Structures are given as structure tokens and as C-alpha cells.
Amino acid sequence: MEVIWKATSQNAVYEEARVGRVFNHRRPSRFPMAVVNAAKEADIVDAVKLAVEQKCRVAVRSGGHSWAAWSVRDNSILIDLGNYKQxxxxxxxxxxxxxxxxxxxxxxxxxxxxxxxxxxxxxxxxxxxxxxxxxxxxxxxxxxxxxxxxxxxxxxxxxxxxxxxxxxxxxxxxxxxxxxxxxxxxxxxxxxxxxxxxxYPKKGFRSSGYIYPMSMYRKAFDWILSITPSFDNDTEIAVISHYPEGSDEMRFFILFVVMKNTPEEAEAALRPAQETRPDGAVEEWFCKEDSLDEQYDKQEHANPEKHRYCAENAYINNDADVPAVLEEAFTTLPHRKAFALWYAMNPCSRRRLPDMALSMQSDHYFALYTVWEDESDDVRCQAWVKNVMKRVERHSAGAYLGDSDFQTRKTKYWADDNAKRLMDIRRKWDPKGRICGYLDQGDQSGTTGLTNAHEWKL
Ligand SMILES: Cc1cc2nc3c(=O)[nH]c(=O)nc-3n(C[C@H](O)[C@H](O)[C@H](O)COP(=O)(O)OP(=O)(O)OC[C@H]3O[C@@H](n4cnc5c(N)ncnc54)[C@H](O)[C@@H]3O)c2cc1C
Missing domain, CATH: 3.30.465.10 (Uridine Diphospho-n-acetylenolpyruvylglucosamine Reductase; domain 3)
Known part of the structure; x- marks a missing residue:
């Protein structure tokens, strides 16, 4: 197993191992004692035993895409699984x-x-x-x-x-x-x-898109909210506010991606949107042939590599006036590459979930993906996110772990009973806090874990 020790490796080699596979180029000032490049299961066992021997923590990296670079931790051996693909x-x-x-x-x-x-x-x-x-x-x-x-x-x-x-x-x-x-x-x-x-629904993979001027923000948002709850059950629905490439104007983009067995079924699923959409789109398409691969390419384009990112999110309360709550976020993006997302969760959000730790959801998932290139924009872009979230979070039930940074904001991530049970399970299986766990401010959370409370209510 390959071990790259901070104390004895060339700086360039150590740096590549520390952050080379971290997606967010806003690099953290945290320095693992060593990075283990695991290539097989036995390497992971050995790396954990090495951490026990060294009396330090264990950090893990799989895809390197956590926005806040959770895998990069002080006083740890980082197990990078990038070479372990089976x-x-x-x-x-x-x-x-x-x-x-x-x-x-x-x-x-x-x-x-x-x-x-x-x-x-x-x-x-x-x-x-x-x-x-x-x-x-x-x-x-x-x-x-x-x-x-x-x-x-x-x-x-x-x-x-x-x-x-x-x-x-x-x-x-x-x-x-x-x-x-x-x-x-x-x-x-x-x-x-x-x-x-x-x-894989190859034959019935289709999409429809409706792109509106921002002047139609309220009308278009009200429409999508009204049709979502009863919309087809193989269709995902997302709304994105962004600057289309080469445009100076922000747009309100509604995307339907349907995954059915046949083109006919896909068309029938998308038809209710086509028939009820508000007039005034600057661009639209209906039931276009699509694929997972093409969708991946678009996502990759919207989230480019080698950029600086700050993500945030909230589950907006089901009874909130969603367009009003999200208006600032959707209409004042701080950078041409930034975007805001509303992602429909109804009807999943109305179902009883299986018994598992995940327990937080609402009909309305909202996330900010603030993307920029230059370090000189760090303060401005992060301040924008923080200010927008201060107002939005008061209308939220909590947040999704995946687009969160516990160093900058505290909120709820689970139902109360689930959070308590989860922290108990953590202490049972890792009483010494060997596995790094939640990265809060100053990396202090240890075996206690997260408090699971809205900071603004405390
Ligand atoms: C561009 C982009 C798009 C995204 N889109 C989505 C999306 O569509 N849906 C969604 O839900 N999320 C999405 N996310 C969020 C993403 O799921 C999280 O950031 C997730 O943590 C990334 O997983 P990773 O393995 O790549 O990250 P890593 O940074 O490698 O891992 C994050 C942390 O998870 C833990 N971990 C990872 N692997 C292991 C392991 N093997 N054992 C124990 N602990 C482990 C560790 O604490 C680790 O530090 C997106 C993120 C980005 C950057």
C-alpha cells in the first residue's frame, strides 16, 4: 500500500495526494499526516490499523466532490479510494x-x-x-x-x-x-x-425545457408549483436560474426529464406541461430525445472543473410562499457561472421513509451552486450566499447534508429522534472518534457529532 507521509515526502507529491482529487479549487488549510492510496480492500484495513497505531484519526475520500473538502483533515491519515475501483x-x-x-x-x-x-x-x-x-x-x-x-x-x-x-x-x-x-x-x-x-429506459428517455425571461419569474414558478404534485411519476422536474452561455440576461429555466419505456409513454407524460405552460418562453422544446449520457454532459458543463465553489441549500417549508422566499436567490446571482436550483421532491417528500437515518425532506429542495474562477471573488461570492441563506433559512425545515458546509451554518439535518439515535450509533461503533466525522468550525464535533438545531432559533 502506498503511504505518502507529510513529514518525509516531496511537497508537490504530498500536495497532489492531499488535494489533487478535490473538486472544489477553494483549497482548505488542513493537512493530513499521511495519505494512503488504497488499491484493494486489504489496504483499507491496513490504513485504519496504521491510524490506530499512530493514534490519529481516519479521513476518507471516494469521489472528492464534497464541497467543503471533508476528506482533508488535520491529525488524520487520509484513505484515498481513487485507485480502488471494482x-x-x-x-x-x-x-x-x-x-x-x-x-x-x-x-x-x-x-x-x-x-x-x-x-x-x-x-x-x-x-x-x-x-x-x-x-x-x-x-x-x-x-x-x-x-x-x-x-x-x-x-x-x-x-x-x-x-x-x-x-x-x-x-x-x-x-x-x-x-x-x-x-x-x-x-x-x-x-x-x-x-x-x-x-435503463433507453427508448423513452426524453426531456422538455421552457426558458423564461426573469420578468416572468412569479408566473412561471407558480405554474410549475401547481402542476408538480400530480405530474407523471417517471419525470423529474427542476428549475434553474442561470445565465445561459453568451447571454447577459439571467433566465428562468424549467426542465422535465422523463424516463419511460417507450417514446409514446414519454410524450404522454410530458404533454400536460406542454399544454398548460405559460406563454412567453424565449426558448422551449418538447419531448426531445435524450439520454443519461447527454444529461451528464450538461451537468458537467454547469459544474466545471478547476473552479471555486460555495454550495448551500434548504428544504423550504411545504406551506411557504416558495417564489417569494426564493426570489432574491433566483434573481441576484453574484457571478455569470453561478446558479440556483429548485428541485421538486413531491411525492417522495409525502411518503413515509424506510427506517433509516435519512429523515429530513420537504416538497421543495432549494440549492445555491455559486461558481467562480478567481480567488479575488471569494469574499464577495461567499458573503452573497451567507446573506441570502440568512433570510431563506427561516422558511426551511432543514437541509440536505450533501450540499452543506457545517463550518459556516448550523441547521437541522434529521428528525430529532433519528439524530439522537445516529449520534448514539456513532459513539457505539467509534467511541474514540477515530473516524473524522462532521467537519464543523474548528473541526471540534468529535464523538458528539452535530447538534441538529436551527442556529437562528437558539
Ligand atoms: C458538481 C457536484 C454535483 C453534485 N450533484 C449531486 C446530486 O445530484 N445529488 C446529490 O445527492 N448530491 C450531489 N452532490 C453532492 C455530493 O453528493 C456530495 O458532495 C458527496 O459528498 C460527494 O461524494 P464523494 O464521494 O465524491 O465525496 P468525498 O469528498 O470523497 O467524500 C465526502 C465524505 O463522505 C465520507 N465518505 C466518502 N466515502 C466514504 C467511505 N467509503 N466510507 C466512509 N465515509 C466515506 C467522508 O466523510 C468523506 O470525506 C454534488 C456535488 C458536486 C460537487
């Missing part, structure tokens, strides 16, 4: 066993091409399964197909003491419960996910 597919039973650094695109390219199957991983193609699934995973068509972690049927993990065990609904059940929603506070290292798959 996939086994049991097509007959529609089960895949995948290692955590596999990305959505890597997994789906094999599943689609070789088996006609898919897994609803992250929208951005390069998000790693590890961080994504532990948080819950807002994957493709989450509003209907449910959270991606609901398709985790089991997982192999290395405990904080270095023991390799399996967790599922009958074995090590508390860890299995925690793995579906603990996010970066999961008290073990996942070496493999066992996933239940879906058929």
Missing part, C-alpha cells in the same frame, strides 16, 4: 457490488451498455458513490423513485478498529441504518456497496 454485476437479480470511488457515470456506462440497467446516482457524472450514498443520495428522478440510499441492500465496511464486516437488514443493523443518511459522520469506512438496480 464493479460486479448480477444482471439477473439486478444487483451491483461497487466500490465507493466509482462515479455515477462509470457505474452507469457499464450498466447501460452491458446490461441495459442503471443506478440513480448523482446528477453530476463524477460524484463518488461513497459520499453521495452515505448522505442519502438525491439521484435521478428522486421525487418519484426515492432516495438512492433506499437501493443500498447491504455494504461492507471496515470498523474504526480495523475489522471488516458486512451490514444489511439482518446483520449489524444499526450500522446499516446509519449508512443511509449519516453522511460524513458514518462511523466506519465503506469498502463496497451492494445496490439494487433499475432497467
Amino acid at each position: 464493479l460486479e454485476v448480477d444482471a439477473e437479480n439486478m444487483i451491483a457490488k461497487a466500490t465507493p470511488s466509482m462515479t455515477g457515470r462509470e457505474l452507469n456506462s457499464v450498466l447501460i451498455k452491458e446490461h441495459g440497467l442503471m443506478f440513480p446516482g448523482g446528477h453530476c457524472p463524477d460524484v463518488g458513490l461513497g459520499g453521495f450514498l452515505l448522505q442519502g443520495g438525491m439521484g435521478w428522478n428522486c421525487r418519484n423513485w426515492g432516495w438512492a440510499c433506499e437501493r443500498v441492500v447491504g455494504l461492507d465496511v471496515v470498523t474504526a478498529e480495523g475489522e471488516l464486516i458486512h451490514c444489511n437488514s439482518t446483520q449489524n443493523r444499526d450500522l446499516y441504518w446509519a449508512a443511509r443518511g449519516a453522511g460524513p459522520g458514518f462511523p466506519a469506512v465503506v469498502t463496497r456497496f451492494h445496490l439494487s438496480l433499475l432497467p
